[in-house]
Amino acid sequence: MSCIALGQTAQLLGAAKVGDSLVVGGFLAARSLKRRTPILHVNTVEFVEGTQDGFQTEKQVCG
Numbered sequence: 001m002s003c004i005a006l007g008q009t010a011q012l013l014g015a016a017k018v019g020d021s022l023v024v025g026g027f028l029a030a031r032s033l034k035r036r037t038p039i040l041h042v043n044t045v046e047f048v049e050g051t052q053d054g055f056q057t058e059k060q061v062c063g
Helices: 007-015
Strands: 022-030 038-047
Touching: 007 038
Parallel strands: none
Antiparallel strands: 022 038
16 A cells, blocks of 8 residues: 655654564545545554564463
């Protein structure tokens, strides 16, 4: 999906590497009055760390 970000949000997205896990928030709007394809306007960016497939993993040691 196409997205657009401005300012500090754009800088954060620019720092992301291929393969990084991100959670972005924003809103969908039409690209223009003539082109009705949706585009995501990104307001927030969060880098996801320490998760695998979206679930927090934790080792438990019994003993």
